Amino acid sequence: MEEQSSLDASEKVETPTIIEVVTNGPLRVLGPLEVKLPDGTIVAKPGPRTTFCRCGASANKPFCDGAHKTLPPFENAPT
Numbered sequence: 001m002e003e004q005s006s007l008d009a010s011e012k013v014e015t016p017t018i019i020e021v022v023t024n025g026p027l028r029v030l031g032p033l034e035v036k037l038p039d040g041t042i043v044a045k046p047g048p049r050t051t052f053c054r055c056g057a058s059a060n061k062p063f064c065d066g067a068h069k070t071l072p073p074f075e076n077a078p079t
């Protein structure tokens with residue numbers, strides 16, 4: 001079954017997506033994007049940045065809510 005997106009398959013992306021790994025913090029994606037949740041809901045994120053939790057403590061997964069700031073430094077994670 002093909003996943004649905006609001007993107008037109010013919011749209012060309014002119015620039016590469018930039019994802020920043022924040023030291024002891026989230027993954028920060030620059031630019032507008034859409035996030036498809038497990039229930040199929042698509043969340044539009046107009047940018048300029050969206051942060052994704054990589055510590056597991058966010059109450060708003062998959063997005064970062066700043067909860068990582070209360071945790072000790074990440075182990076076994078790049079930077």
Ligand code: FES
Nearest residue numbers: 053054055064068
């Ligand atoms: S990385 Fe920010 S809450 Fe998990």
